[in-house]
Amino acid sequence: QVQLVQSGAEVKKPGASVKVSCKASGYTFNDFYMHWVRQAPGQGLEWMGWINPHSGGTNYAQKFLGRVTLTRDTSMSTAYMEMSRLRSDDTAVYYCARDSGRDNSGFDLWGQGTLVTVSS
């Protein structure tokens, strides 16, 4: 079964870090870029960046440069999103999403989402 399964909800204090995992199954992990998208409560979708699982190469939205790190473990078919210096406005559901692999044609597979709550 082709799926992405993310780690569970997190509660963090301001200034802390969080690392969310996204385990892929049912397809060749290395063959598809992985994106990360977040959604604040009641808000829209915000793209954070992508990682090329094959090479480890990354591309980040300017907003997240220096505070977000995307990595992967190919042996585990798992992608990770780590965010540091958390603030209350980082409270959101974080999704991993697979690039379709067709030129510029969207994200065809999504994880179930991981709620990260930042609160003192």
Place this chain on the structure above:
Amino acid sequence: DIVMTQSPDSLAVSLGERATINCKSSQSVLYISNNKNSLAWYQQKPGQPPKLLIYWASTRESGVPDRFSGSGSGTDFTLTISSLQPEDVAVYYCQQYYSAPLTFGGGTKVEIK
């Protein structure tokens, strides 16, 4: 950054009637090299992740009912639900895939009248 503007913010449509959602990009998302628009549409139901409906502005993803259709080119795009069904109640987002940062529209909430 390419700004994606959706309209309306919400709409209520009777069952079986047509729903039309618009999306405008601040610059063209048409790739001249392959003549494809880097524009996707997603459906998001409460408590669920988004689901890809349409890519390249008008190509339906596998398994998506044919009552969903996309049209447009360059900077102006439309998602049409030809005959609204109860299961279509959701928020719909457009997304440009032309250049990073990839950006989404603000969303359109579709409800039953």
